[in-house]
Amino acid sequence: MQIDLHVHTSTLSSDSNIAPETTIDLARARGLDGVVLTEHDRIWPWATLAKLSAAADFLVLPGVEITTDLGHVLAFGLRELPPGVSSARALRQHCDDEGALMYLAHPARNGSVPVRPEELVELFDGVEGINGSDGPLQNQASGRAGLSCRLPAIAGSDSHTQHEVGLAATRFPQSITAIEDLLEALRSGNYQPLAL
Numbered sequence: 001m002q003i004d005l006h007v008h009t010s011t012l013s014s015d016s017n018i019a020p021e022t023t024i025d026l027a028r029a030r031g032l033d034g035v036v037l038t039e040h041d042r043i044w045p046w047a048t049l050a051k052l053s054a055a056a057d058f059l060v061l062p063g064v065e066i067t068t069d070l071g072h073v074l075a076f077g078l079r080e081l082p083p084g085v086s087s088a089r090a091l092r093q094h095c096d097d098e099g100a101l102m103y104l105a106h107p108a109r110n111g112s113v114p115v116r117p118e119e120l121v122e123l124f125d126g127v128e129g130i131n132g133s134d135g136p137l138q139n140q141a142s143g144r145a146g147l148s149c150r151l152p153a154i155a156g157s158d159s160h161t162q163h164e165v166g167l168a169a170t171r172f173p174q175s176i177t178a179i180e181d182l183l184e185a186l187r188s189g190n191y192q193p194l195a196l
């Protein structure tokens, strides 16, 4: 299955101009099997997304992109954020408490990776090795940062507009139908980041 793990919609991300229903239509048309909505510092109620997913007959799962002291962080498996959390270390603790996973988003967007390798390994389950909104050089540097720490790399489009949906996705060998499946698949490390 190919799932875009990094998507913003206009409902909860003020910098996106694409409605969730449109995102789903485009993702389906572009051959994806699912999307994860990762709004900036806001998490969709899981029940709302389940309804959206059922109505569209398309896999839509909850995630979040959190602004932290170490940059943007993608987290999967959280139902809510601690109020005002901005420390990646505090977020790591929260993710551990909740059984959630966290990945450094677009690590090399600004040219170099702003996190030391030891910190990467200590605090993150992996890196976003391919971000659909970054260029090839940025993605190569992001991929290298993960490889050098032996951290797995995920991929997502980081779409905020219609043309960006599905520019990158993560391919999983198994069927994923719920957030628990996604977490298990991510924990296995057996997946492949794709630029599409």
Ligand SMILES: [Zn+2]
Pocket: 065, 072, 105, 106
């Ligand atoms: Zn970001």
Ligand SMILES: [Zn+2]
Pocket: 006, 008, 065, 158
């Ligand atoms: Zn983003």
